[in-house]
Amino acid sequence: MKTFPFIYNEPKEFLSSLQPKQWADFLLGEINPRFSVTAIKARVVAVREETEDSKTLVLKPNWLWKGFRSGQHIPVTVEIAGRRVTRFYSLSSVPGEKHLSITVKRQKGGLVSNFINQNIKKGDLLELGEASGEFVLPQTLPSKFLFLAGGSGITPIHSILKQLQSLKYNGKATLLYFVRSFEDIILRSSLEEIAKQTGWLEIHYVFSDVPKEGYDSGFLTKEILQKYTKDLKSYSVYVCGPAPMQTKALSLLEGNEVKSELFMLPGQSALKVKKTGTVDVFLSRSHKTIQVKGERSLLEELEDQGIYPQSGCRMGICHTCVCKKTVGSVTDLSKGEVSQLGEENIQICVSRAESNLELEL
Ligand code: FES
Structure with missing residues (x-):
């Protein structure tokens, strides 16, 4: 029997083996590095210094960018020392603006936030992903909003406030912004401009580290909520900030409608534990066995070992970060649940080793 070559039997597979998209990307990239048919690439068109340790990058994405809703975040990929690293950042701009922007604050030990603040300049290219997240406005706007922001948690809230402004919102909104000092307030002039132009936004800064005359200092408490709200239960609340602030807010706002977005700092994985001894993790794709303590997430413990x-x-x-675990048990740190010993997909950024493991990595 006559056998036809691959090209006749499997025309689709043959065409895809030629990797036309990769070729198109290569050729388009020669014309303009922002052009691509596979990846959302964005040119940095401006860099604005917001505070001593935070910057806003104004970005012009290519045609694959599908837009976003105020309050959502995007994955941003940069190459650091030959390694592609991705982190999520909230958009601080509002849909409908000519360009989009992200505002990035340096985090202690934060690989990408430090890299962006130190190295990214006008003209550079970043790779983005699609916007996602449920920290967005509802279809029907409530008459009263309470926004609680902590540190760089102001970025999605800034976008939401600008969106309310463009929607000609005519209710009332109170922003309590918890930040280390007056100098650390991110996007201050823009926030105050919204308040001035609209008349419905009241802003109160609360300084945790460096008190300032005429301002509140400290952390989120029942007293401070009561000071700036009337009939707390009648507010629709949006909270974005570090984990301790979120936990406190959720405990103080029981009975309220609360939307919250967590900002987890590097090394701050929930449910850290102390353990004695190590367990073996066999990485079946790379045929490597490493020892981890099982004290932090698998992702962090693998990264510690290069x-x-x-x-x-x-x-x-x-x-x-999802990968298949074929042997062993982990704790899912997001739920506090210990898994079965058998095969399942796990998210290694929120999974801690409990026994010897085999992972498809
Ligand atoms: S890195 Fe996003 S789920 Fe693990």
Whole structure:
């Protein structure tokens, strides 16, 4: 029997083996590095210094960018020392503006936030992903909003406030912004401009580290909520900030409608424990066995040993880090649940080793 070559039997597979998209990307990239048919690439068209340790990058994405809703975040990928690293950042701009922007604050030990603040300049190219997240406005706007922001948690709230402004909102909104000092207020002039132009926004800064005359200092308490709200239960609340602030807010706002977005700092994985001894993790694709303590997330413990699996949000949202566990048990740090011993997909950024493991990595 006559056998036809691959090209006749499997025309689709043959065409895809030629990798036309990769070729198109290569050729388009020669014309303009922002052009691509596979990846959302964005040119940095401006860099604005917001505070001593935070910057806003104004970005012009290519045609693959599908837009976003105020309050959502995007994965941003940069190449650091030959390694592609992805982190999630909230958009601080508002849909409908000519360009989009992200505002990035340096985090202690934060690989990408430090890299962006130190190295990214006008003209550079970043790779983005699609926007996602449920920290967005509802269809029907409530008459009263309370926004609680902590540190760089102001960025999605800034976008939401600008969106309310463009929607000609005519209710009332109170922003309590908890930040280390007056100098650390991110996007201050823009926030105050919204308040001035609209008349419905009241802003109160609360300084945790460096008190300032005429301003509140300290952390989120019942007293401070009562000071700036009337009939707390009648507010629709949006909270974005570090984990301790979120936990406190949720406990003080029981009975309120609350939307919250967590900002987890590097090394701040929930449910850290102290353990004695180590367990073996066999990485079946790379045929390596390493020892981990099982005290932090598998992702962090692998990275400590120079192994860098794909990751994104590092807090169990984006699923970039999902891999198959074929043997052993882990604790899912997002739920506090210990898994079965058998085969399942796990998110290694929120999974801690409990026994010897075998992972498809
Ligand atoms: S890195 Fe996003 S879910 Fe793990």
